[in-house]
Amino acid sequence: MAIAEDPKTTQLTERPGGEGLRGARGPAELARDARTASSAQGRLGLSDSERRLLSDLFAIVSEHAADSAVEIDRARVQDAFVFAFEHHGAQRRKSGEDFIVHPIGVARICASMRLDTETLCAALLHDTVEDTSASLEEVRERFGEEIAALVDGVTKLTGITFQSRDEAQANNYRKMMVAMATDVRVILIKLADRLHNMRTIDAMPKQKQMEKARETIEIYAPLAHRLGIHAIKWELEDLAFATLHPRKYQEIKGLVAQQREERERYVSEAGEYLRSELAEVGIEAEIAGRAKHFYSIYSKMTNKGREFNEIYDLTAMRVIVDSVKDCYGTVGVIHSLWKPLPGRFKDFIAMPKVNMYQSLHTTVIGPEGRPLEIQIRTHEMHEMAEFGVAAHWVYKHQAGEPPVGQGPAEDAKLKWLRSMLDWQKELSDPREFMDTLRTDLFEEEVYVFTPKGEVKSLAAGATPLDFAYEVHTEIGHRCVGARVNGKIVPLHYELRSGDIVEILTAKRERGPSRDWLAMVKTTRARNKIKQWFKAESRQDTEHTGRELLQEHLRKQGLPAQKITGSALLADVIREVGYR
Numbered sequence: 001m002a003i004a005e006d007p008k009t010t011q012l013t014e015r016p017g018g019e020g021l022r023g024a025r026g027p028a029e030l031a032r033d034a035r036t037a038s039s040a041q042g043r044l045g046l047s048d049s050e051r052r053l054l055s056d057l058f059a060i061v062s063e064h065a066a067d068s069a070v071e072i073d074r075a076r077v078q079d080a081f082v083f084a085f086e087h088h089g090a091q092r093r094k095s096g097e098d099f100i101v102h103p104i105g106v107a108r109i110c111a112s113m114r115l116d117t118e119t120l121c122a123a124l125l126h127d128t129v130e131d132t133s134a135s136l137e138e139v140r141e142r143f144g145e146e147i148a149a150l151v152d153g154v155t156k157l158t159g160i161t162f163q164s165r166d167e168a169q170a171n172n173y174r175k176m177m178v179a180m181a182t183d184v185r186v187i188l189i190k191l192a193d194r195l196h197n198m199r200t201i202d203a204m205p206k207q208k209q210m211e212k213a214r215e216t217i218e219i220y221a222p223l224a225h226r227l228g229i230h231a232i233k234w235e236l237e238d239l240a241f242a243t244l245h246p247r248k249y250q251e252i253k254g255l256v257a258q259q260r261e262e263r264e265r266y267v268s269e270a271g272e273y274l275r276s277e278l279a280e281v282g283i284e285a286e287i288a289g290r291a292k293h294f295y296s297i298y299s300k301m302t303n304k305g306r307e308f309n310e311i312y313d314l315t316a317m318r319v320i321v322d323s324v325k326d327c328y329g330t331v332g333v334i335h336s337l338w339k340p341l342p343g344r345f346k347d348f349i350a351m352p353k354v355n356m357y358q359s360l361h362t363t364v365i366g367p368e369g370r371p372l373e374i375q376i377r378t379h380e381m382h383e384m385a386e387f388g389v390a391a392h393w394v395y396k397h398q399a400g401e402p403p404v405g406q407g408p409a410e411d412a413k414l415k416w417l418r419s420m421l422d423w424q425k426e427l428s429d430p431r432e433f434m435d436t437l438r439t440d441l442f443e444e445e446v447y448v449f450t451p452k453g454e455v456k457s458l459a460a461g462a463t464p465l466d467f468a469y470e471v472h473t474e475i476g477h478r479c480v481g482a483r484v485n486g487k488i489v490p491l492h493y494e495l496r497s498g499d500i501v502e503i504l505t506a507k508r509e510r511g512p513s514r515d516w517l518a519m520v521k522t523t524r525a526r527n528k529i530k531q532w533f534k535a536e537s538r539q540d541t542e543h544t545g546r547e548l549l550q551e552h553l554r555k556q557g558l559p560a561q562k563i564t565g566s567a568l569l570a571d572v573i574r575e576v577g578y579r
């Protein structure tokens with residue numbers, strides 16, 4: 001058994017020109033890569049290095065061919081490469097490299113996320129409309145509407161920067177959300193674009209580097225997290241961390257390296273033992289050590305004021321099995337071998353996170369009395385954990401399992417997009433939108449049940465009021481009390497995972513009370529309450545206005561009833577410039 005630290009994650013951590021992505025490829029694929037690439041050379045006289053770029057891209061495509069649902073149309077991808085190559089022509093990057101290296105790099109990242117033909121083409125073309133003489137029309141004519149729409153989406157996001165929290169910046173965020181709600185692939189290309197730029201950030205002037213790194217940590221990494229694409233999130237964070245705090249980065253990297261050998265030995269021995277025990281009960285498992293990422297170690301040290309060793313003592317292991325049943329079987333075996341630490345078992349399979357992450361987590365006192373953190377998941381869950389929305393797109397479902405698009409993960413995705421659109425429409429102040437997005441991204445979640453057993457996930461600290469508004473706006477507005485696990489609780493009660501929540505409602509709408517704003521935790525509930533008061537105060541103002549008008553008319557001795565009810569008044573109002 002090869003115990004490598006996080007082999008899957010490292011798929012995205014290759015550097016340009018690195019050989020990290022070579023998988024086991026058959027001679028047939030190699031021959032095909034060479035054929036497709038050399039036919040391009042024959043036709044257009046691509047140089048050796050360009051041919052190599054293209055076959056590097058196809059190498060990644062080949063590697064994932066077996067687990068992608070849709071086959072990549074290589075001829076179209078090659079056509080997009082040629083188009084990008086011709087249009088970028090002699091352009092160079094700041095590093096002095098040919099510009100084409102960048103779109104190819106972005107396409108490679110998209111290919112390692114197993115994205116489809118259209119996305120790969122759009123990745124290759126993503127800077128042509130912005131930076132070259134090519135027009136969107138040309139792209140549309142040659143590559144069709146779908147690819148053109150993706151390129152257009154990415155072009156519109158290009159040039160958007162997030163450096164301050166003022167309104168313009170917040171509006172940029174909204175633009176991004178709209179793009180995402182329209183077609184998530186636009187954002188996936190944008191993330192790949194940012195990742196490639198971060199990998200090659202050294203060529204930038206220092207000031208620009210800092211800006212980009214800050215923006216990456218504040219916007220792009222959380223976005224990747226929200227979309228469940230951890231492979232990209234971690235690399236973005238580590239690259240930005242290295243730029244922002246080079247000394248700290250080197251220090252932590254050095255400390256991690258020091259203990260690497262010892263850690264690998266430990267995980268290897270524990271893993272070997274666990275694997276043989278699992279085999280006894282007929283569970284086949286892939287077991288690997290799990291490297292903690294530098295930035296996550298750093299933020300734990302700074303946020304919790306811990307020493308490096310307090311965090312890093314914890315060794316982490318991942319067990320990948322074939323079925324959900326085997327996941328639970330495995331945790332049973334683990335808990336019978338090693339004593340679990342109380343309160344550390346978490347079931348994200350029965351209750352997936354909002355970003356679709358699924359796994360079982362437990363921490364046990366492992367061999368030699370050392371704490372061992374273990375994650376257990378199926379292959380498909382692992383793909384989801386690494387590639388999130390992207391994996392969801394293309395993951396080929398196993399025979400006998402429900403097809404992709406019908407699971408709870410799909411609901412989570414739709415739910416998230418829906419709530420994005422809700423905010424879009426509801427928040428009049430973009431700054432508020434940005435703030436709430438940030439908080440919602442970082443918050444921990446609690447999982448509670450409706451009396452019918454339906455699971456609702458809410459921000460940690462949520463109250464029955466949040467729950468009521470989550471179920472339905474009307475239920476919120478009519479809420480008069482709540483029962484949790486059969487007992488009446490106050491409305492400010494803090495919900496805990498596993499609670500069964502029942503909302504008591506008034507027959508007629510009573511409307512929220514102002515102090516509810518201080519009790520709710522979720523964006524949704526807060527918005528709904530604010531909206532209610534806004535609508536109400538509009539009605540009030542209108543009412544007061546009418547009364548004042550009538551009073552004045554009466555004072556002037558005019559027939560108040562007649563005038564306010566007539567079309568004449570509407571004319572007067574228009575005349576003085578009101579609607």
Ligand code: MN
Nearest residue numbers: 102126127193
């Ligand atoms: Mn770009």
